[in-house]
Amino acid sequence: MMPADRLNDTQTLRGRTSGPLWLAACALCILIPGPAEAAKRNIRASVSQKFEHDSNLLLRYKNPESTTGWITTPRVELSAxxxxSALSAALKVSNAIYNRKGYGSTDAHVDVNGRTGSETWSAGMSVRYDHDTTRTSELNSGDIYIVSGIQHELVALAPSFTKILTERDQLSLDGSALFSTYEKKGGYQDYNQYSINLTWSRMLDQKNTATVGFQGSRYETTSGRSSSVDNVGMSLGWRHQFSETLSAGIQLGGYRKMPKSELYFWEEPVVNTWEMSFDASLFYKTQDVMVDAWARRYPNATASGYESDTTDFGMNSSYYVSERIRLGLDARYRLYETPTAGGTYSTNVWSLSPHVSYKLSRDFSVIGSYRYSEKSTDLIKDTATSNAFLLELTYRPSELSIDW
Structure with a gap:
């Protein structure tokens, strides 16, 4: 029988996530193609086996532990x-076995996306669900000290609506709601995050588009010390299509950050501030080469009871040497600035990962990669580093790709 305290935690967790899941299910039912529309339906299945050796998997500053593990991941994808209209869903379950106690886990991840519309409007809904026994979906959060053995559950909803006003103008409204909970509260706080964005776009010519956007968001803790942050802002943007293979865009703005927090007697209140936001992107794609680069600054929810202002630079790239061989290089740098009642502290996380994939046959492929990661923070005058080697074999049987 489950212990009473564990039972209460589990019932609370289910109560918090069942509402959002039912809401998502109802919204997606509206988007599912009906039988009268003669939908194309497909189901695909795959399974991957990954070998991983990491010198410091949890990026600990002190006493890093090297780990070796096997991760088995079956995956099912459905589409209509x-x-x-269109609907797609992906379910994967990962079972990780490591050579150290407390690192193993069995995690489930679900992603559902639906859209519908006409020539003048479109509506969509995205749903994400994560169940992690060791918080694997948050391993790269960067701004909280990561330990293993803490069960994490997350539900995220993202509805969107776009209306074409004229041949050149369109109006978009999108939002999100995220609910994050933890089985063990020691050092972690449950939180919700909501956002809404209204964007007007005008096509200036065949290659240039201008945008004006208004954004609002709210972060709030739902366990432990009461804390919330409201953000309101606006932005101006521009996007240019240089050619069929190259496009770039930038969006600049600012937002008013208004935090509130339950304070201890020695703490000073966190004051309202103006923060800068930006979102720049560059995308290049040919038959053999793909480069996706970005630079962003935005408010980011954390389980530490505060919301951080995150600056994110990254690049994903790949090059097909042949039909069977693909080379890639991924790089990322993130700066987390977290204002607290005790002052603002920053955390730096960056990683570099070259990788190569080889298609063994129609159904089998293998990927080998190396990843270097580094993390530092104002709170601890030290640097955590990690060297990881990964080898992943994927089996995607073509006979299990079924249309009906």
Whole structure:
């Protein structure tokens, strides 16, 4: 029988996530293509086996532990599409076995995306669900000290709506709601995050588009010390299509950060501030080469009871040497600035990962990669580093790709 305290935690967790999941299910039912629309339906299955050796998997500053593990991940993908709507869903379950106690886990991840519309409007809904026994979906959060053995559950909803006003103008409204909970509260706080964005776009010519956006968001803790942050801002943007293979865009703005927090007697209140936001992107793609680069600054929810202002630079790239061989290089740098009642502290995380993939046959492929990661923070005058080697074999049987 489950212990009473564990039972209470589990019931609370289910109560918090069942509402959002039911809401998502109802919204997606509206988007599912009906039988009269003669939908194209497909189901695919795959399974991967990954070998991983990491010198410091949890990026600990002190006493790093090297780990070796095997991660088995079966995956099922379903899709349905009509001329006016589409629905896709992916379910994967990962079972990780490591050579150190407390690192192993069995995690489930679900992603569902639906859209529908006509020539003048479109509506969509995205749903994400994560269940992690060791918080694997948050291993790269960067701004909190990561330990193993803490069960994490997350539900995220993202509805969107776009209306074409004229041949050149369109109006978009999108939002999100995220609910994050932890089985063990020691050092971690449950939190919710909500956002809404209204964007007007005008096509200036065939290659240039201008945008004006208004954004609002709210972060709030739902366990432990009461804390919330409200953000309101606006931005101006521009996007240019240089050619069929190259495009770039930038969006600049600012937002008013208004935090509130339950304070201890020695703490000073966190004051309202103005913060800068930006979102720049560069995308290049040919038959053999792909480069996706970005630079962003935005408010980011954390389980530490505060919201951090995150600056994120990254690049994903790949090059097909042949039909079977693909080379890639991924790089990322993130700066987390977290204002607290005791002052603002920053955390730096960066990583570099070259990788190569080889298609063994129609159904089998293998990927080998190396990843270097580094993390530092104002709170601890030290640097955590990690060297990881990964080898992943994927089996995607073509006979299990079924249309009906």
């Amino acid at each position: 599409e009509t001329p006016t």
